[in-house]
Amino acid sequence: MAETLYESVICPSCGCLCDDIDVVVADNKVKSIRNVCQWGINKFFFTKKFTSTVKRGRVERPMVRENNLVETDYETAVSRAVDILKRSRKPLVYGLTNSGYYAQNVALDIARVLKGWFEPRKAVLLSPYYSAMENSGFYIAPLDEVRNSADVIVYWGCNPVHSTPKHLARYSLYPRGRCKERGNLDRVVFTVDVAENELVRMSRKYLLVEPGADFIAMETMIKLLRNEKVEDYEGDIAAIQDMVQYMARSAYGAIFFGLGLSRNGNAVRNVETLMALVKELNRKTRFVIIPLYDDFNTNGAMQLLLRELGSPVPADFSCDHPADHGMPTLLENLHEIDAALVVGEDPFWSMPSEQSDLLKKIPIILIDPFWTRTTNKCQVVFPTAITGVEAEGIAYRMDGLPLKLRKVLETDYPSDEVILDDIYQRLSESF
Amino acid sequence: MAKLSMYQLQKYLPKTDCKKCGFSCLGFANHLISRDVRPEDCPILLEPGYSESLAKLNELLGPGLDFEKEVTGLLIEPEKCNGCGICVVVCEINLEKSQEVESGRGPRFKDDVVLRIDNGRIKLVDPQSCRRADPSDYICRACVELCPTTAISLV
Ligand code: SF4
Ligand code: SF4
Ligand code: SF4
Numbered sequence: 277m278a279e280t281l282y283e284s285v286i287c288p289s290c291g292c293l294c295d296d297i298d299v300v301v302a303d304n305k306v307k308s309i310r311n312v313c314q315w316g317i318n319k320f321f322f323t324k325k326f327t328s329t330v331k332r333g334r335v336e337r338p339m340v341r342e343n344n345l346v347e348t349d350y351e352t353a354v355s356r357a358v359d360i361l362k363r364s365r366k367p368l369v370y371g372l373t374n375s376g377y378y379a380q381n382v383a384l385d386i387a388r389v390l391k392g393w394f395e396p397r398k399a400v401l402l403s404p405y406y407s408a409m410e411n412s413g414f415y416i417a418p419l420d421e422v423r424n425s426a427d428v429i430v431y432w433g434c435n436p437v438h439s440t441p442k443h444l445a446r447y448s449l450y451p452r453g454r455c456k457e458r459g460n461l462d463r464v465v466f467t468v469d470v471a472e473n474e475l476v477r478m479s480r481k482y483l484l485v486e487p488g489a490d491f492i493a494m495e496t497m498i499k500l501l502r503n504e505k506v507e508d509y510e511g512d513i514a515a516i517q518d519m520v521q522y523m524a525r526s527a528y529g530a531i532f533f534g535l536g537l538s539r540n541g542n543a544v545r546n547v548e549t550l551m552a553l554v555k556e557l558n559r560k561t562r563f564v565i566i567p568l569y570d571d572f573n574t575n576g577a578m579q580l581l582l583r584e585l586g587s588p589v590p591a592d593f594s595c596d597h598p599a600d601h602g603m604p605t606l607l608e609n610l611h612e613i614d615a616a617l618v619v620g621e622d623p624f625w626s627m628p629s630e631q632s633d634l635l636k637k638i639p640i641i642l643i644d645p646f647w648t649r650t651t652n653k654c655q656v657v658f659p660t661a662i663t664g665v666e667a668e669g670i671a672y673r674m675d676g677l678p679l680k681l682r683k684v685l686e687t688d689y690p691s692d693e694v695i696l697d698d699i700y701q702r703l704s705e706s707f
Numbered sequence: 708m709a710k711l712s713m714y715q716l717q718k719y720l721p722k723t724d725c726k727k728c729g730f731s732c733l734g735f736a737n738h739l740i741s742r743d744v745r746p747e748d749c750p751i752l753l754e755p756g757y758s759e760s761l762a763k764l765n766e767l768l769g770p771g772l773d774f775e776k777e778v779t780g781l782l783i784e785p786e787k788c789n790g791c792g793i794c795v796v797v798c799e800i801n802l803e804k805s806q807e808v809e810s811g812r813g814p815r816f817k818d819d820v821v822l823r824i825d826n827g828r829i830k831l832v833d834p835q836s837c838r839r840a841d842p843s844d845y846i847c848r849a850c851v852e853l854c855p856t857t858a859i860s861l862v
């Protein structure tokens with residue numbers, strides 16, 4: 277049995293897009309793999325996230341709903357999908373954070389011709405971040421620069437040990453860099469979250485906040501940085517003072533934040549306040565801020581929106597100005613939607629039930645390699661190749677670096693890009 | 708204990724490269740060193756006529772599963788590990804043996820290191836190169852102290 281070694285493959289699992297993965301393939305199966313974490317390995321062995329012994333069921337053939345889902349051929353599935361989308365007044369195109377950049381691009385075009393709503397997963401959290409970046413300065417840097425220079429690392433509302441496991445070793449605290457030759461000995465970490473996690477042992481200070489109330493700590497820090505009086509902070513003010521002093525005195529800092537900031541529906545306020553804090557810090561020193569993405573190409577989707585519409589918010593193509601609708605979240609929009617095209621995402625698992633209940637009432641077209649909670653609720657289901665393992669693609673790392681994903685396994689499944697493109701071609705013929 | 712080489716072990720293997728073990732004989736020797744296989748996993752060695760080689764291999768390899776613990780005093784529980792790579796990056800011996808490790812990358816395929824992430828979890832591939840294996844060396848515990856999931860501890 278011939279073995280092929282693919283070196284320095286990029287892992288298509290989280291926004292770290294680690295580029296040091298060595299994969300040994302034999303008989304068109306991954307035989308062994310090095311340098312990939314427990315989260316990433318599942319992409320290569322088709323197993324469940326963090327339980328790499330449990331296989332995930334792949335969708336074998338395209339399916340359409342008669343009374344139940346029945347297998348069909350690809351052409352029939354495409355026709356059915358196109359019919360549903362053509363009949364819809366305002367379809368939703370959703371997910372796409374596990375797709376390559378070109379697939380995202382075609383999906384956006386589909387939303388555009390159909391006058392629909394285009395929303396990448398997690399836009400709720402990220403739109404305010406990108407908007408603030410646009411308004412208040414571009415506080416981002418390549419991760420290599422962070423590795424070379426950062427002496428303060430802050431994790432806010434995220435636990436990299438779970439969401440982006442190799443982040444600490446590869447990009448933030450532990451790697452050695454040009455000005456940080458001793459790695460973790462030359463840096464300090466601060467963590468802010470609602471409960472203690474594995475970072476406690478690594479952090480100089482671990483600041484606990486009430487769920488969703490991160491902005492109060494941020495506002496307090498801003499006041500301290502401006503030498504204003506703080507009288508009313510109810511939490512651990514000593515930790516905040518220490519953190520502020522340290523950050524202000526550092527030469528270069530990096531803040532990484534995650535989904536924790538969206539607790540209690542406070543995503544926008546929290547992220548905007550955090551951006552204000554970063555702006556304030558940049559009056560004294562250099563600080564960058566980068567979100568931790570747990571899907572590998574969330575950043576690609578946001579970059580696409582910025583490039584195509586000039587604004588990093590979900591796009592509503594039923595208005596004249598698709599980016600100017602003032603409705604940041606899906607929920608406020610979902611009752612207008614009468615069909616959905618979902619790509620690489622499992623809304624019946626990830627959305628709160630008030631949102632997914634609305635989805636239950638409309639026809640859904642799903643493109644996903646695996647069976648999920650959503651599969652059985654769909655009208656049309658397309659199996660697809662896994663981008664970065666069975667299909668090539670472009671993905672944007674969390675710091676905005678575009679990387680070319682490779683293909684290490686052969687498959688008969690079409691990539692999501694091909695499926696989306698076939699749907700798009702058929703749609704544009706009829707408009 | 709002197710460091711074993713795969714050529715040294717290969718001498719006692721049947722050298723037929725029949726691949727019944729899933730590797731070539733040399734490959735099998737390499738896996739013997741990292742203790743993922745035992746000499747008994749080669750079906751040919753179990754045939755009559757190879758008993759001396761089998762005994763010799765077992766003698767060279769020592770007491771099997773407890774080997775890494777005995778040499779290093781490190782207790783590794785891979786099922787706790789999430790493959791974060793922190794231990795791989797902080798281990799000074801890894802750093803000596805692989806340039807990649809300096810910038811936080813995993814070692815290259817050809818690099819012989821002490822610790823490595825194999826199939827998503829930690830593996831002590833070369834216990835004899837760990838600093839703890841040499842009693843005269845400074846007693847290192849970097850990987851133990853910095854592992855966020857307590858997958859590495861001291862016996
Ligand atoms: S940290 Fe992310 S990109 Fe890196 S190996 Fe793990 S899942 Fe893959
Ligand atoms: S089974 Fe034994 S003889 Fe055959 S290749 Fe493996 S080590 Fe060599
Ligand atoms: S004890 Fe020290 S030398 Fe041994 S594996 Fe751990 S970090 Fe490396």
Ligand code: SF4
Nearest residue numbers: 788789791792794854
């Ligand atoms: S043993 Fe610990 S430090 Fe090493 S990779 Fe596993 S979890 Fe990370």
